[in-house]
Amino acid sequence: MALQAASLVPSAFTIQKEGKSAASVNSGLFGVSLADQAKTDYSSFALKSKREFGARKSSVAVRAQAVVTTPAINSDTVQGKKTLRKGNVVITGASSGLGLATAKALAETGKWHVIMACRDFLKAEKAAKSAGMAKESYTIMHLDLASLDSVRQFVDNFKRSGRPLDVLVCNAAVYQPTAKQPSFTADGFELSVGTNHLGHFLLSRLLLDDMKQSDYPSKRLIIVGSITGNTNTLAGNVPPKANLGDLRGLAGGLNELNSSAMIDGGDFDGAKAYKDSKVCNMLTMQEFHRLYHEDTGITFASLYPGCIATTGLFREHIPLFRLLFPPFQKFITKGFVSEEEAGKRLAQVVSDPSLTKSGVYWSWNQASASFENQLSPEASDAAKARKIWKLSDKLVGLA
Numbered sequence: 001m002a003l004q005a006a007s008l009v010p011s012a013f014t015i016q017k018e019g020k021s022a023a024s025v026n027s028g029l030f031g032v033s034l035a036d037q038a039k040t041d042y043s044s045f046a047l048k049s050k051r052e053f054g055a056r057k058s059s060v061a062v063r064a065q066a067v068v069t070t071p072a073i074n075s076d077t078v079q080g081k082k083t084l085r086k087g088n089v090v091i092t093g094a095s096s097g098l099g100l101a102t103a104k105a106l107a108e109t110g111k112w113h114v115i116m117a118c119r120d121f122l123k124a125e126k127a128a129k130s131a132g133m134a135k136e137s138y139t140i141m142h143l144d145l146a147s148l149d150s151v152r153q154f155v156d157n158f159k160r161s162g163r164p165l166d167v168l169v170c171n172a173a174v175y176q177p178t179a180k181q182p183s184f185t186a187d188g189f190e191l192s193v194g195t196n197h198l199g200h201f202l203l204s205r206l207l208l209d210d211m212k213q214s215d216y217p218s219k220r221l222i223i224v225g226s227i228t229g230n231t232n233t234l235a236g237n238v239p240p241k242a243n244l245g246d247l248r249g250l251a252g253g254l255n256e257l258n259s260s261a262m263i264d265g266g267d268f269d270g271a272k273a274y275k276d277s278k279v280c281n282m283l284t285m286q287e288f289h290r291l292y293h294e295d296t297g298i299t300f301a302s303l304y305p306g307c308i309a310t311t312g313l314f315r316e317h318i319p320l321f322r323l324l325f326p327p328f329q330k331f332i333t334k335g336f337v338s339e340e341e342a343g344k345r346l347a348q349v350v351s352d353p354s355l356t357k358s359g360v361y362w363s364w365n366q367a368s369a370s371f372e373n374q375l376s377p378e379a380s381d382a383a384k385a386r387k388i389w390k391l392s393d394k395l396v397g398l399a
């Protein structure tokens, strides 16, 4: 139990390098300082919007259930064509935990329209309401990352909405630490890697063109990583450690028919499958950066938001773990971060003008200042990133 607890992100135990603070955060983030920074950003932000929201096609959906909200354009200039508009950010898994806290933090600035991409529409609606998010600040659209069809349908519905895409945050995840047997996505992939990596991989690939077309000043694709996938930390060294091996399980489809359900071809382990999926997330971000940053100007980033020990991520853990994990993180490792604080951190990666560097894995120090962190050798292995990209392309039907 203590071992399991330690395996989940006690950042106070980390031996990662704490670099220079890239920006001051915390109270300044959504208080005066960010607002001031953002003002500068937005005052010079008179955009020619080629897409007219009024003329957009209705967002018909078989599975998508979009809440109708007011268009995100909020003023026209004298020339009539130039438009000052809100940024549009898609956040997967915004119905709870980090995703919800980030959605709320961004919505509260009044400068973002949040598309909450969630598998449970009613849960997301209730969550947004109980978080106090203004109705016009968000749209809920159905997305089940454990189904490639659903991912394609979400993309289709989003495109048909006519809304520009400025930032995509791949945040949703499942974690099955106590599972004895693997479970599988609709397409037959082991659930953690299938959802956390392959679902997000297809989503990001299909939405890249939309981001390219956006006229927003700073376009970003953010994939949430984790310290648990980084074996250059003490937390990342607690068994079972992330290890993708030679990718033979991924090459075989993770379906237990042609291969193992695990990426490295080994025996199923739910905690390891989650950590492996996070390594894939961090490698995918770097491969996106290598392939597309220079040509598109899009910022690709990953992050470790801190140990948010209270979220639903731990829902499948035994009750005693769920009881003891938050105080363990608060008082023993001191790695605990509240959902609100973690949400501000991710919101910073979405919108802070000082965090535009691409190919970066952000972390925060004890003073809650962001810094560019180092990834483990495996999580920064460029050759492996290319192989995973190619194999994932095949598995999601893009190659």
Ligand SMILES: NC(=O)c1ccc[n+]([C@@H]2O[C@H](COP(=O)([O-])OP(=O)(O)OC[C@H]3O[C@@H](n4cnc5c(N)ncnc54)[C@H](OP(=O)(O)O)[C@@H]3O)[C@@H](O)[C@H]2O)c1
Pocket (backbone or CB within 6 Å): 009, 092, 093, 094, 095, 096, 097, 098, 099, 117, 118, 119, 120, 123, 143, 144, 145, 146, 147, 170, 171, 172, 173, 174, 195, 224, 225, 226, 227, 304, 305, 306, 307, 308, 309, 310, 311, 312, 313, 314
């Ligand atoms: N908690 C931590 O300490 C911690 C630390 C490092 C990194 N992270 C990362 O932070 C991110 C958010 O996790 P969290 O802690 O906020 O956990 P959480 O509260 O359980 O949030 C996970 C979200 O993912 C959604 N989700 C799960 N399966 C999905 C699917 N098939 N399709 C669409 N959405 C799906 C969940 O939807 P439902 O509401 O419908 O279940 C939920 O909204 C994850 O990427 C996690 O790896 C967390």
